[in-house]
Amino acid sequence: MIIYVIEDDNQQRKQIIHYLNECKKCFFDLELSKFSNHLTFMEEISKLTIKDNDVFFLDIDLKTTYTGIDLALEIRKYNTKCSIIFLTSLEDKAISVLNNNIFPLGYLIKNLENPSETKQIITEMIKKSQITSKNFWRFKQDKVEFSSGSETLFFNARDICYIHTLKKFHGRILIKTLNEETIIEAKIGKLKKQLQQEYMMTSLQSYILNLENIISIDRKNEHILFAGHQLLSIGAKSIDKVKKALRVYSDDR
Incomplete structure (x- = not known):
């Protein structure tokens, strides 16, 4: 499971990566991607081998020529099953994302003031991603x-x-x-x-x-x-x- 964190705010990104590193204690195969530059990530997507159990944390508002929603649409061209989690400061962004048929796993409201809650949400989202990925695996009977x-x-x-x-x-x-x-x-x-x-x-x-x-x-x-x-x-x-x-x-x- 490779985790991608695309966030333009360096402090927010470091905090999320810190929590993900702590998650390694429970999720044996969690690996953080070296691709993290939000300014060039759109060009990097076509070079990636995206697996069904990979997870993308995408900031919706990247303050560049494309948004996190644009990145998600591009990712979906290469894999329809991987997990996409949007980072946002505004809960009302969810509607436009669903209308684009991205079907994200969830939304993480950025909150530096409550780190324990943020850590718990990230852990639960990784668990949910694992479960979703394994549900696809079970489509084939044995x-x-x-x-x-x-x-x-x-x-x-x-x-x-x-x-x-x-x-x-x-x-x-x-x-x-x-x-x-x-x-x-x-x-x-x-x-x-x-x-x-x-x-x-x-x-x-x-x-x-x-x-x-x-x-x-x-x-x-x-x-x-x-x-x-x-x-x-x-x-x-x-x-x-x-x-x-x-x-x-x-x-x-």
């Missing part, structure tokens, strides 16, 4: 079937967040998807052999994790947030292994 006693259950593997053994219930496995949880009678070793998708992490002893559905990781509080607002509490050592697996998976794509 059907798997698991046996539970005499019953056969079908799942879209892309909807699975995580699977783990229930220690107090021998031979029982919990499957947590975006919208529900299911308990089946099975051995996790057998499920690991069935789930050979590159996005499935099967190296943990008692867990199977869908790397694509991970939104953020909080090592301090020892939990992982998945799409669908699913939260998994897991030890710090396991979290370190998950971070490593995410980096390898991201590099291989």
Whole structure:
């Protein structure tokens, strides 16, 4: 995920970048772009490889020959799914943006007087961007079937967040998807052999994790947030292994 911050006010830009750097603690693949000059960015867009999970923070009023809205329209020519977040001092700018069919992820009202609120909004917007990007990824079905006693259950593997053994219930496995949880009678070793998708992490002893559905990781509080607002509490050592697996998976794509 590459983050672009195009803002003509240097103080505002530095503040946003500061908050984004703090977000790296939770979003393992967050990378700030070196392209940031608002005076030349229009010419740079055609040279970029814009991915669906990239995020653009664009100041609407750049005080130059083009606006942030003009930049957004140009970006949309190359990618219709990336996230665009407008920076503005005026909330009424939203109407003209929607009329241009840009469909931004949201708006950040610039406010230097309340840094904690601004930081929280930026963090939530990055989470929302991750979720939106992963929703596009799940358009393609990846059907798997698991046996539970005499019953056969079908799942879209892309909807699975995580699977783990229930220690107090021998031979029982919990499957947590975006919208529900299911308990089946099975051995996790057998499920690991069935789930050979590159996005499935099967190296943990008692867990199977869908790397694509991970939104953020909080090592301090020892939990992982998945799409669908699913939260998994897991030890710090396991979290370190998950971070490593995410980096390898991201590099291989």
